[in-house]
Amino acid sequence: MSLTVEQTKERNQALIKEVLDVYPDKTAKRRAKHLGTFEEGKSDCGVKSNVKSIPGVMTIRGCAYAGSKGVVWGPIKDMIHISHGPVGCGQYSWASRRNYYIGTTGIDTFVTMQFTSDFQEKDIVFGGDKKLEKIIDEIQDLFPLNHGITVQSECPIGLIGDDIEAVSKKKSKEYDGKTIVPVRCEGFRGVSQSLGHHIANDSIRDWVFDKAGDKHPEFKSTPYDVAIIGDYNIGGDAWSSRILLEEMGLRVIAQWSGDGSLAELENTPKAKLNVLHCYRSMNYISRHLEEKYGVPWVEYNFFGPTKIAESLRTIASYFDDKIKEGAERVIAKYQPLMQAVIDKYRPRLEGKKVMLFVGGLRPRHVIGAYEDLGMEIVGTGYEFGHNDDYQRTTHYVKDGTLIYDDVTGYEFEKFVEAIQPDLVGSGIKEKYVFQKMGVPFRQMHSWDYSGPYHGYDGFAIFARDMDMAINNPVWGLTKTPWKKAV
Numbered sequence: 171m172s173l174t175v176e177q178t179k180e181r182n183q184a185l186i187k188e189v190l191d192v193y194p195d196k197t198a199k200r201r202a203k204h205l206g207t208f209e210e211g212k213s214d215c216g217v218k219s220n221v222k223s224i225p226g227v228m229t230i231r232g233c234a235y236a237g238s239k240g241v242v243w244g245p246i247k248d249m250i251h252i253s254h255g256p257v258g259c260g261q262y263s264w265a266s267r268r269n270y271y272i273g274t275t276g277i278d279t280f281v282t283m284q285f286t287s288d289f290q291e292k293d294i295v296f297g298g299d300k301k302l303e304k305i306i307d308e309i310q311d312l313f314p315l316n317h318g319i320t321v322q323s324e325c326p327i328g329l330i331g332d333d334i335e336a337v338s339k340k341k342s343k344e345y346d347g348k349t350i351v352p353v354r355c356e357g358f359r360g361v362s363q364s365l366g367h368h369i370a371n372d373s374i375r376d377w378v379f380d381k382a383g384d385k386h387p388e389f390k391s392t393p394y395d396v397a398i399i400g401d402y403n404i405g406g407d408a409w410s411s412r413i414l415l416e417e418m419g420l421r422v423i424a425q426w427s428g429d430g431s432l433a434e435l436e437n438t439p440k441a442k443l444n445v446l447h448c449y450r451s452m453n454y455i456s457r458h459l460e461e462k463y464g465v466p467w468v469e470y471n472f473f474g475p476t477k478i479a480e481s482l483r484t485i486a487s488y489f490d491d492k493i494k495e496g497a498e499r500v501i502a503k504y505q506p507l508m509q510a511v512i513d514k515y516r517p518r519l520e521g522k523k524v525m526l527f528v529g530g531l532r533p534r535h536v537i538g539a540y541e542d543l544g545m546e547i548v549g550t551g552y553e554f555g556h557n558d559d560y561q562r563t564t565h566y567v568k569d570g571t572l573i574y575d576d577v578t579g580y581e582f583e584k585f586v587e588a589i590q591p592d593l594v595g596s597g598i599k600e601k602y603v604f605q606k607m608g609v610p611f612r613q614m615h616s617w618d619y620s621g622p623y624h625g626y627d628g629f630a631i632f633a634r635d636m637d638m639a640i641n642n643p644v645w646g647l648t649k650t651p652w653k654k655a656v
């Protein structure tokens with residue numbers, strides 16, 4: 171039996187109280203601020219965000235190094251990104267985000283390789299600057315076609331006070347002004363991976379834009395040049411987005427950073443418009459490009475046909491009639507394909523309830539795609555969102571949706587057990603917990619090794635994957651704990 175909005179709100183409040191009752195008083199008081207129910211008409215979701223997690227509660231967050239190396243810098247394909255410090259940080263974050271790229275790995279592209287300075291005890295005691303110099307020399311010998319190097323600091327680098335800026339400057343001079351970027355993204359900085367995104371954005375500003383000058387005077391601008399910002403090409407997302415922009419008549423001069431190159435970063439100030447997908451991880455550089463170079467930026471959402479059409483029209487509104495007509499042509503061209511996808515999957519997915527817990531833009535942006543398939547989001551939350559993310563979320567969620575910021579492992583399990591959604595969309599750390607509970611699950615960070623999910627091509631794959639997860643006959647062979655109890 172489905173609940174009314176008022177009943178849903180009451181149920182959610184009781185549920186929040188129930189999970190908080192288990193905590194010590196101080197913890198309960200702190201966590202209470204991060205849990206709530208969305209009230210229609212409010213300007214935010216009523217939860218506190220972007221504050222330190224409580225030790226011991228099993229947060230799902232990552233660290234600043236993960237935000238810089240794993241998200242922003244790692245996908246730049248023609249540069250070599252050194253995980254600077256002990257081996258584990260690089261090893262466990264190795265290629266895990268499936269940032270697809272074109273190139274010959276180990277020759278002119280390096281995304282799926284792991285470069286680490288593999289710190290040992292003596293490096294911690296005596297410092298690692300000499301080792302870093304040696305590694306840069308080795309990289310130049312072994313991979314002479316690399317276009318630049320970044321130094322991604324792990325925790326010990328800041329703790330022992332290594333001067334990676336001095337090493338980077340020295341080596342850059344030695345190698346004819348090569349771009350070598352020291353990134354102070356030690357994992358302990360900030361409260362989550364979010365500060366790592368910001369630090370990485372700032373390092374592009376300071377060590378790419380401010381130092382590069384115009385390295386590409388041969389570049390010829392057109393009135394239709396745009397840069398895709400904040401698409402990491404997971405499973406090919408940026409490619410399925412780029413073709414739509416190109417089909418409507420725009421020229422994509424840069425992809426930040428999935429399948430992107432150093433030259434694309436350097437040319438971005440020449441764009442006429444920056445189109446921003448992941449606001450959280452790249453709003454900083456978009457604002458900088460607007461303030462310093464006068465390039466406007468606009469957010470878009472390429473999940474599901476409803477939001478794609480809205481976004482194509484919004485992007486087109488920055489250009490002339492040729493592009494506006496191009497947007498309409500693209501929307502009309504893909505409409506029959508989208509209708510066929512909806513006709514096939516909506517009857518199988520209609521009314522199914524989904525709970526999400528993801529990072530970046532997805533806790534809100536994917537909602538439209540689920541709704542295109544007749545599904546309903548009953549709970550959502552951000553790993554590392556800020557208040558401006560929760561404000562943006564109000565445009566997507568319905569009255570009474572359960573909201574949980576930086577949800578703990580315990581809270582998430584309790585919420586899912588009580589609400590019993592038909593699908594949970596979250597990350598690898600949650601996947602097996604819920605599947606063992608008998609709940610269909612999709613990884614909404616990595617698309618569960620599938621994708622792309624962006625663009626019209628991506629929606630067809632998204633719909634198929636959600637159907638495969640929910641209507642998989644395997645669920646009939648297992649029982650959820652609550653069903654056993656009945």
Ligand code: SF4
Pocket residue numbers: 233234235236258259323324325326356357358
């Ligand atoms: S918190 Fe520090 S040690 Fe842990 S993964 Fe991040 S950089 Fe490495």
